[in-house]
Amino acid sequence: MCLYPNHTKFMERELKEVLIQQASNWLGIPMQTDWIQFQPTRKDVVGDLTLMVFPFAKALQRPPAEVAAILGEGLKNEVSYVEGYEVIQGFLNIIFSNDHWLHCLESMDRDDMYGISAPNSKPTVMVEYASPNTNKPLHLGHLRNIFLGYSVAELKKANGHRVVKTQVINDRGIHICKSMLAWQRYAPVLPNGERETPANTGIKGDKLVGKYYVAFEKHLQEELASVLERWKAGDFSGTSNAVQEKYKELTLACVGKDEKALAGIHDKIKELAKNETEILQAAKDMLVRWEARDPETYLLWSTMNGWVYEGFDVTYQRMGVDFDRLYYESDTFLLGKDQVMDGLARGVFFQKPDGSIWIDLSSEGLDEKLVLRSDGTAVYITQDIGTAIERFHNYQDLSGIVYTVGNEQDYHFKVLFLILEKLGYSWAKNCFHLSYGMVDLPSGKMKSREGTVVDADDLMEEVVMAATAMTEERGQIAALSEAERKALFEHIGMGGLKYYLLKVDPKKRMMFNPEESIDLMGNTGPFIQYTHARINSLLRKAEMETQVHALRIESNEIALIKTLSSFPSLIEEASEAYSPALLANYLFELTKAYNSFYQQCPILQEPDPSLRQARLILSSNVAKILGTGLRLLGIHAPARM
């Protein structure tokens, strides 16, 4: 707190103390702290900070304006930097002196890391994000997840936390066996005798594996259709009696049901038939062989996962994100099983006659939840239990984990955290599900089956191409080398995309409009980058002239300084709210305010050296904060564009 003696929250606290001390003198009665409610003064009236007077007036049974005048007069006499006040209705608008704002500017100018708390001054938190399956490439949904997780990690760091960025890679399970099986069966043999690989086809590893996942699903659907056809015709050859009975039962249940119930029953029938397909059986057999560490299966598995990782690395690199430590589900699912057995012994879980292990959460208003299958294999949550505990073993000073995962898993995390708590881990209450909303397209939901999934690599390529075309047209890039230009196009395109995905409140479902995502104007990343670049150009030309001793500021400057001085508390707020959107909106407001100032006030042309110098320093600090803020969003701030 004391790092920034001029920042907004600090002023509020100081004034609050004065009010509490002086209450009896001024008002004749002691003051209750909850009467004191500050808010920023509206832009269209005079004043820097507003005190709500209604609570005082109510308690004192006196008109608000009268009470406001007493408080205003008192603060003016008592506090050096309170220069005056205005009373409008029940609002006391406090006016700070010019000197106060000048000191604000000077102190932030001395601090290159203005707004950033001392590193490692707060507890260690782990931020998990990305966490993909290894059977298909990353898509638009992952982009929101990854940009969000990265930015939250950076915000936590900026707020003083030690941060460990991590992900858990879902490298194990039926989904990857499907790709493996399809590759084994359908990958063509090339003229040189090799099977298709990323190396001999030039296809990116994750894309190649994804291709076979799709192939698997296609063959599965075909076989499913023929099974259903056979059953419909009364042919149950090769089908067990139990399944046959179940099918007949479900078919009979269809009679007299409404449309919705009917759809549910049809889904169950499909599920039943799917399990009867040869190809799915083969994939399941492969999973069993994998768990038994069959050498051939294991080799194929590690080879194909290796392809995927190489592909992901390329994607992560372009995204500009990184991880401090990786966890693989293939390592942690066994730990999870151990934890479940341990919990069973301690009575946290219970076993059903078929051998499956459950937890009863009905006393918490939830259901019974499976934690280990009857065949002893792990489910999704088993692995999560193991991973969480492992992480606290690996990092002794870890205080909590942030899980960046979509809100479709709200229930899952509610259950997970409850289980961890019941297992007796006190840190469970410090685990937080950073639950973000789905990304919709103008055409509706993304659906892999309908081929409407937006591929992450393709999208990044498109936004950079669009940025390239527009920057070549209007950018001031004559002085840049070819390499610098390329980097600039990349920064603008990616900056636009990241800003577009981060500016919306993470909790909310959002609409992704491809055309808007490459816009340069209005509330966009490039708009902010542009202002940063323009200030840099200004500073290059000014070459920071000889130091003038007395700076001079006017009301034009004060409005901006006010915005700048709220940056530290904004970072804190955004960090605590896990919300890069708060920062994005702040940067947008600051940019608009500066552009307006820039248009209205001459800077280099200002004849008064004291004022010119103040405006340069002000501009330089706006650029500094835009740069810091953009960095926390994972966006580069070009020096020229």
Next chain:
RNA sequence: GGUCCCGUAGCUCAGCUGGAUAGAGCAACUGCCUUCUAAGCAGUAGGUCUUUGGUUCGAAUCCAAACGGGAUCACCA
């Protein structure tokens, strides 16, 4: 059906720990480049904050219900 989330301008979103006349951006329309980068600025127009009750000095904000949209309730992940 149970549980959870959402509903603000034509569109996309801020504002939500109750406070002044509900704000931006896009799209539309009007101006401003012989002057510090016009990816900019200034302005016009656009609203029953889904609806109905309640809480109180005061409600977009809190509570309840209705309507509309979404998610989830797997020996999937």
